Amino acid sequence: MPTYTAPTRDTRFIINEVLDLASYGELPGFEMATTDVTDAVIDEGGKFCAQVLAPLNQSGDQEGCTRHADGSVTTPKGFKEAFDQFREAGWGTLGHPEEFGGQGMPHVMGFVIEEFIASSNQAFGMYPGLTNGAVSALLAKGSQEQKEKYLPKMISNEWTGTMNLTEPHCGTDLGMIRTKAEPQADGSYAITGTKIFISAGEHDMAENIIHLILAKTPGAPDSTKGISLFVVPKFIVNDDGSLGDRNGVVCGSIEHKMGIHGNATCVLNYDGAKGWLVGDENKGLAAMFIMMNAARLGVGIQGLAQAEAAYQNGVTYALDRRQGRALTGPAEPEAQADPIFVHPDVRRMLMDAKAFTEGMRLLCLWGALLVDLSHKAATEEERAEADAMIGLLTPVIKGYGTDKGYEVATNMQQVYGGHGYIEEWGMSQFVRDARIAQIYEGTNGVQAMDLCGRKLAQNGGAAIQAFFKMAAEDIAAAKADEALAPMAEQLEKAVAQQQAATMWFMQNAMANPNHLGAGAHHYMHIMGIVSLGLMWLRMAKVAKAKLAEGADDKAFYEAKLATARYYMDRYLPDAGALRRKLEAGADSMMALGEEAFATAA
Incomplete structure (x- = not known):
């Protein structure tokens, strides 16, 4: 069975010594990020992920999610209990505003925990991960009423969130979507259509699921200029905050996937579901891009995370497995063979992995710091510079990070030789889970065109x-x-x-x-x-x-x-x-x- 230990020493090095987070103490939110606090977050977060989430990774992959006849979905054994612990410990609240129940810490600390979660159990991490993206969109574009109604319980993870873009006939070209939003007399909209590939679209771990969905209103332009964004809760939220009737959205099926089996990737059918416009009509794509950009950085972290988990197990195996002799002579003459760690080709793969993971960790966390500075730097000029820099780096973090993350995962599988191809050793799961990161939230070809066609x-x-x-x-x-x-x-x-x-x-x-x-x-x-x-x-x-x-x-x-x-x-x-x-x-x-x-x- 594969194991995982959070790289807390390396993370403390980056946070405290390279980024020197404590030096930003005069900025809003950073005053709480003292070395004592950040060290505690890193160490305790690492323990939670290693002790609670990692043991569920392989079993969750093997069991997967189950859809029932009524459209409800059950997550793998242990996921709900782990999510209860995650919520009660407040791990999902770190970087969110105190106004709505968050801890108000810098985003960079939230990214630290995102890596640990994704390394220990990527499928699990997608439930709170998509919620974070939905929170970002509502914070930026939601009305004050919508923020007060949805954000406190989403930030606390009592409720989770999703993003609904893709339809059976269109993915990247969102101007082709067919989901309709008909205005109603009470100011709401009736949403009808089908969305596919919806991560965490239905599950049993939270009281409510808040869907953010792209749709077109009557007479809207038949292009990306005609897309609007709507909030559609699984259960209607009453004025007093209690949950009311079940809304008209149901899970039609769960996708049969190559990996991330512990996450419910759903086909969601909307049949006159009650929704409310978020932001301005026909301006939904800009609102959704806020969510997508946050998600793209998160996916870049997933590339790092799967590489890290695979690398740790590759090192353990290389030190234990004995085959042949070192080219320069027996490294351990008293033993029948040397550990494969002595062979240059194995060292090549291990060193490639070490150089990538440690370098990528700093790039991701520096990127997170840029996100913080884009909102909280002392001057408008500094905020604009940070925003432009992270905008430029986002497709690189997502695209390059996940391409190389997958490569590292397959190389670590190679270190295992034949055992790497056998499911019980767990290396196959790292490869399968890493593969999706190159595809969703905009394929890496799309990331490359975003970088070269727009950002440059x-x-x-x-x-x-x-x-x-x-x-x-x-x-x-x-x-x-x-x-x-x-x-x-x-x-x-x-x-x-x-x-x-x-x-x-x-x-x-x-x-x-x-x-x-x-x-x-x-x-x-x-x-x-x-x-x-x-x-x-x-x-x-x-x-x-x-x-x-x-x-x-x-x-x-x-x-x-x-x-x-x-x-x-x-x-x-x-x-x-x-x-x-x-x-x-x-x-x-x-x-x-x-x-x-x-x-x-």
């Missing part, structure tokens, strides 16, 4: 220029340090590759937009490689300083420096190869006609 050119390219400026400043500072200079120079070359790729798009994509589409995925990976390189340079700087101070945990900081060097040596060179692929353009990719892809008779 936004506001005259201000965000990407700010990214390059930030990287140049970090590199210049590191080059002044003899010990860090070699790594800084390697990163500088990778940044130059990204800059060249950016320039190539500017010179070629206007003439042929397919050049942009053909290279977008490569560019997203180049930016992911560079972003993690920047994170590793920052961690190396802190680790070197700690060693110079004579820090007690010498081995920890030495490992950071060694892993930073490995990342620069083994990851950064890929940026050049990807740039050359990007510059090959779209001509050969688009040359063949449809008939050339047909299977020969």
